[in-house]
Amino acid sequence: MPGFAAHSWSACGYSVQKVYEWLLGSQQRVTWQPFVWNRLSLPKHNFLAWLFGKKRCLTQDRLIKFGVITDGIYYLCGAQQETQAHLFFDCCYSQRCAHLLQHWLGVYWQGDCVYWVIKWRCKSLCKKMIVMAAISGLLYCIWEARNKCKANMVMKRPEAVIEHVQAAIRWRLQRSDFVQQKDSTIAWIRDKRLS
Structure with missing residues (x-):
């Protein structure tokens, strides 16, 4: 031996x-480790965030490279070939979803939201974890909308995507032992509405 x-x-x-x-x-x-393994994110959101960080999401361009498919048009916008960069925030659909999420959270970023939130210096660790969980949930919900559009030819409205993220975050906060219920951050996220 x-x-x-x-x-x-x-x-x-x-x-x-x-x-x-x-x-x-x-x-x-890796720099994205705290984002992926955030305790407030749902496990399925964590898994997709991990694939995203490793650049291993099975997008159309990767499936073409593997010889699985021949057509790589992105179903949600139909404008370009589907790549991970296009799917997550280069596309007008995902940009609209990100804008709605920013408006809901009251936190604004430019460029790549994942790397922005990792470097973001927030006074409240709880608030940062909520924002990371929301972005992770957004990645998952965009991926889910893309899959449903591909399978059923039905496109989910960006507002419906954000409502799904909101519900997941609120559900997780209710069941989290990490967050104290009297924390003002919980009131901040619970009282927010998508307008």
């Missing part, structure tokens, strides 16, 4: 963590 002998784990003591780190090798830390 070259790994066991080479690292002399028998002399310095065996540790599962040391073996795990040895098996992984040197890994580069």
Whole structure:
């Protein structure tokens, strides 16, 4: 066993963590880790955010590259080939959804919202986690709208997408042990309405 002998784990003591780190090798830390593993996000939102961060969403351009499909037109706007960048916030549909989410949250960003929220310095950790969960939910809901449009040829209104995000955030806040109910941030998000 070259790994066991080479690292002399028998002399310095065996540790599962040391073996795990040895098996992984040197890994580069990613900047989007706090966004993906936010405790206020739903697990299905976390999973899609993880795929997004790794640039592994199965968009039309990737399916063409794999030889699965031949047509790569994006179903929600029909203007361009579907890529991850186009799907998430280059498209007029997703831009409209992002604008509605910004209006609802009262938090505005320019450019890539995922990297913006990671670098955003907010006084309230709870508020930052809510915004991260909302953006993560938005990614998922846009992906879901894209899939429903592709399968059923029915396009969900951007307002309906944001209502779905709002419901998911409020549901998660009601069931979260992380957030104290008397926190003013909870009142901030609970009282907000999409107008």
